[in-house]
Amino acid sequence: MGNAQDASGPLISGISAHFRGVAREIFQHALTESSIRKAFDRHVSLDRGILRVGEDLFDLGSFSRIFVVAMGKAAHTMVEALMTHLGAGVTGIVACSTDPVTQVFGFRYYRGGHPMPNSDSVRAAEAILKSLSTHASRSLVIFLVSGGASAIVEKPVDDSITLEDLIATYKVLVHSGAPIREINAVRKHLSATKGGRLALMASPAQQVSILVSDVPDGTVDSLASGPTMPDTTTVEECYDIVKKHKILKQFPASVRDLFERVELEETPKHGDGSFDRSRFWTILSNEIARKHAVAKAAMNGFAIEVDNTCDDWDYAEAADHLLKKLRTLRKGVSRVCLISGGEVTVKVTGEAGVGGRNQQFALYCATKIADEDITVLSAGTDGIDGNSPAAGAIVDGTTLARASAVGLDAQTALQTFNAYPLFDALGDAIVTGPTGNNIRDLRILLAY
Numbered sequence: 001m002g003n004a005q006d007a008s009g010p011l012i013s014g015i016s017a018h019f020r021g022v023a024r025e026i027f028q029h030a031l032t033e034s035s036i037r038k039a040f041d042r043h044v045s046l047d048r049g050i051l052r053v054g055e056d057l058f059d060l061g062s063f064s065r066i067f068v069v070a071m072g073k074a075a076h077t078m079v080e081a082l083m084t085h086l087g088a089g090v091t092g093i094v095a096c097s098t099d100p101v102t103q104v105f106g107f108r109y110y111r112g113g114h115p116m117p118n119s120d121s122v123r124a125a126e127a128i129l130k131s132l133s134t135h136a137s138r139s140l141v142i143f144l145v146s147g148g149a150s151a152i153v154e155k156p157v158d159d160s161i162t163l164e165d166l167i168a169t170y171k172v173l174v175h176s177g178a179p180i181r182e183i184n185a186v187r188k189h190l191s192a193t194k195g196g197r198l199a200l201m202a203s204p205a206q207q208v209s210i211l212v213s214d215v216p217d218g219t220v221d222s223l224a225s226g227p228t229m230p231d232t233t234t235v236e237e238c239y240d241i242v243k244k245h246k247i248l249k250q251f252p253a254s255v256r257d258l259f260e261r262v263e264l265e266e267t268p269k270h271g272d273g274s275f276d277r278s279r280f281w282t283i284l285s286n287e288i289a290r291k292h293a294v295a296k297a298a299m300n301g302f303a304i305e306v307d308n309t310c311d312d313w314d315y316a317e318a319a320d321h322l323l324k325k326l327r328t329l330r331k332g333v334s335r336v337c338l339i340s341g342g343e344v345t346v347k348v349t350g351e352a353g354v355g356g357r358n359q360q361f362a363l364y365c366a367t368k369i370a371d372e373d374i375t376v377l378s379a380g381t382d383g384i385d386g387n388s389p390a391a392g393a394i395v396d397g398t399t400l401a402r403a404s405a406v407g408l409d410a411q412t413a414l415q416t417f418n419a420y421p422l423f424d425a426l427g428d429a430i431v432t433g434p435t436g437n438n439i440r441d442l443r444i445l446l447a448y
């Protein structure tokens with residue numbers, strides 16, 4: 001392998017490196033400004049014993065117990081932020097996918113698996129269910145829910161489903177190309193914790209859920225498979241979903257049996273009394289990240305457009321759509337920035353290499369913009385793209401030439417879902433490490 005140098009001459013090389021730097025700055029700025037700590041400072045406060053969450057006020061003096069359940073990739077960061085407002089005497093459980101440097105005093109930690117559940121996911125679910133069952137009406141249960149919790153906290157609804165079966169089922173769902181609302185509709189109906197079942201277990205306590213959302217706007221009960229919220233999906237929909245994506249036969253026998261012979265059990269619903277003392281506040285979502293990306297792009301002198309229409313689309317269709325739009329927008333404008341939030345889907349066929357949806361999207365864009373003055377960044381705010389150590393990647397008109405100069409072929413990497421090694425070799429992977437946040441992905445497209 002040779003050196004990953006620009007094959008396009010020093011001037012072009014300098015310009016493209018400059019705009020790769022600008023795109024990185026825009027992403028980093030959005031990440032920093034959308035921090036969990038800032039969101040808690042805006043939406044949560046404690047004043048003379050009254051806890052404010054969003055527009056709700058809770059008189060802490062009227063409760064005999066305060067218990068916190070934090071679950072998801074942002075669980076630890078959310079607990080830390082909550083405790084700066086709440087102070088001592090509060091206990092709870094934290095289920096996250098990475099080990100924090102120091103744990104918050106008074107909390108039991110579990111390191112559940114992600115993207116696949118592990119035995120600690122099951123232990124966390126059992127510990128949460130057990131603790132919640134002990135709460136009476138004078139308890140205040142605060143749920144801190146963030147994305148990733150579907151896998152991080154999990155217990156099958158039926159004992160016939162083993163952990164291995166669960167992992168096999170998750171693999172089928174995650175690789176099916178189905179959007180997250182559909183994936184989680186099925187997960188909800190196979191789980192003892194999802195689809196409002198934690199709220200049911202905590203009843204009759206007063207409950208408030210503080211949500212950091214990694215799901216599309218308007219589908220918040222999909223977040224972490226909605227463990228504390230009324231479920232808007234139904235058993236009937238689950239049958240339609242497995243039929244539509246032709247995945248029932250791929251499930252392990254125990255799960256197939258539940259669908260075919262036993263029938264799935266319906267989840268708690270709005271109006272059935274399960275949520276009479278439940279409140280919900282989304283304090284952070286992709287919208288905030290987009291807003292800060294827009295502000296930073298404006299500071300860099302770009303004309304800006306935001307387009308989220310391709311949320312949940314197949315990565316190649318989303319890329320074609322956004323590149324077409326960028327090329328239209330650039331007509332008559334010297335610098336244009338197109339920002340798009342949300343996630344794209346990748347239907348993996350065969351054995352996947354090392355990569356993720358952001359790197360797959362970016363690499364596909366690279367194959368479409370050779371020699372154009374376009375830069376594309378795609379990265380996840382959680383810092384974790386698929387099974388790779390990167391958050392995402394950045395490409396431009398020089399990517400293909402630079403890759404082939406070091407003996408790497410973009411088409412092969414795309415077909416084998418193995419984008420990370422290519423980006424790593426070019427120095428174009430975006431590596432932040434797990435950020436402790438999780439508000440979906442940002443795609444930043446620049447034309448100049």
Ligand SMILES: O=C(O)[C@H](O)CO
Nearest residue numbers: 147148149150223224
């Ligand atoms: O945990 C999950 O289900 C996903 O991250 C969506 O919230």
